[in-house]
Amino acid sequence: MWKYRLWALVILLLGGLLGWYVYHSQVTGSRPFRLGLDLSGGTQLIYKADLNAIAGGDVNESMNALRDTIERRVNIFGVAEPLVQTEKGGTLAGEAQQRLIVELPGVTDTEKAIAMIGATPTLEFRMLKDGATVPEEGQPIADIDALFEPAAVTGKNVERAELQFGNGGGLANEATVVLHFNSEGKQIFADLTGKNVGKIFGIFLDGVPISTPVIREAIPDGTAVISGNFTPDSAKELVRNLNYGALPVPIELLTTETVGGTLGGEAVKDGIMAGLWGIGAVALFMVLWYRLPGLVAVIALSLYIIANLAIFKLLPVTLTAAGIAGFILSIGMAVDANILIFERMKEELKAGKNTRDAIHDGFARAWLSIRDSNISSMITAVILFWFGTSLIKGFALVFGLGVLVSMLTAISISRTFLLSLGIAAEKGFARFLFGSGVK
């Protein structure tokens, strides 16, 4: 018994420490809960990357380059903690797609968010197909793939751009933009130009051919000159945009989701209220129905809540409205194991055992049911996490974690506490404390 008392004390101390950590890190802001966009306010944009012009093996590399570019772009606008990530998707819609997900916390104007990303130019290189006529520079063309085929060198090979005057072989002081390829691009470009002497090379910005020079000779130094009727100002702007990062592949907006700060703030407030009421009501029910074991279950439930909140901070888990709903649902389910155990304990008491034996046997016999009931919930949580959108993933993660943690708290912790009380009565008040419904 003293062993159990010691353990109970250790658990309480640990719980207290963890609780203090959760509270302290929240008020000081050293490690606050991470809130999803639907709670903090912000915009999420999902783009489809058009990889028609990219050879199969380069897809990952291009997507990474795309992500880096957008990240740089977003950072320029001073968005705090943006999230840019790539994702494969669409296979279930019959069309495999490479996607780019951009999350902009605090940006609650959809138009502004789209403009932020949309201002990034797309730079592409293509070779004119044999026999096709050269289109006019600076004019959009209807069917780009009919005239041009993709070139081996792509926008991701460009290291930086530079403004120069009089380098294009035209007027002495014409503004030109010089592209410097990275070392890999330099090699590819040298090969490309070497093999295609006499052919037309097209440089495209946002799908418009801005320069279509004839390749006169192999260019080994890794530079390409764009001399496309620039004014000094337009050339300067292009250089700036390219240096901030041009998109290596074109992108197309698939979905947008914006939630205003007010709505998100209210959702947090309502979520906390619902959580507190849920905890209070569940605790009241447990104490009224199960008496002393019920009180122990409430302590275990409190420890469950503290442990979960700490895990949310430490992992960290991004909390969404659906995640909060999952957490509140899990509070109701966390005491399930306790109910199973206590009902079993009552059966043992009815069979005439004293309270201590009833506790031991009740726990041992309820274990299989507890395991089985949690398995079916875990199946759901895992599949939801696998298939869900970010919203559903938030729910599934919190729900699944809750099921796991509650198995620990409801079983070992409440067992330790009950045994540490050291009541082994066969009748009297102590038995009353345990035996609601036992005559």
Place this chain on the structure above:
Amino acid sequence: MLIVIYRKVFFTLTGLLVLLSLASILFFGLKLGTDFTGGVLAEVRYSAARPTASELAQSLDAAGLSGYSMRESQNNAFTIRAGNISSEMRAKIPAAVSIGGKYPSSIERFTEIGPIIGVELRNKSLVALGLVLLCILFYIAFVFRKVSEPVSSWIYGVIALITLLHDVIVPAGFFALLGHFFGAQVDTLFVTAILTILGFSIHDTIVVFDRTRENLRINKESRRKEDFEVTAGHSLNQTFVRSVNTSVTVLISLGALFFMGPESTQDFALTLIVGIIAGTYSSIALATPLLVAYERFRAKRT
């Protein structure tokens, strides 16, 4: 146990409930939300006076938006749904909803889902539903893998699946009703709720059946002759309180979520509440009575 003795009453009740739910689904239909159809969902909140619905409709028509629907929502707001729109149209919306600045407003939520994403989410949901059902099927097969008498194991499994069907049809029928009268739409959260109900309600049934099989075994070992009906009823009695109480605590917390929680998860909470009540009801008033009815039917035939 009364429920086992008067099982025919409960079968009638359950049948009626399922028929009503199916009728609700057939007549009202489940309205697919923006998640699945693709399109735009905007929630506009007005800081002072709110325009009337017809004023707003007029303004939206003038801006060139077509095929939209709207409903008034809490907090002085309107929720507008429409199909996919062009970026020019998107830019016009803030001015259109404030009716040229006459009613100061802010767009608190703006979601636009591309058609491909809609199709994908729909297919993903179907796959997830299929997978959960498949896993639960395997799980049931695993739980009831041992041979049992007088009712063979797979019958337990089939009955568990029947109760599962009931637990999905009832909340779906309820949601169709909710959709018809309050404009609730089937979205990914609804699918999540259904899957959660599946996971939750199956174990209630399994626990009752486990107890039945345990008692049958104990009877056999102690060579006690007891009617199957009596044993099943007795097992139900033993697990009754825990079935109800585990659901009660979940319902308490879901009730808190429904009444106090964020608006965005209210439909979700309500679907779960209905599903969990249905799940608890079916594991008590459908599963064991069906088992007894089957045993009776089999006994008569031989």
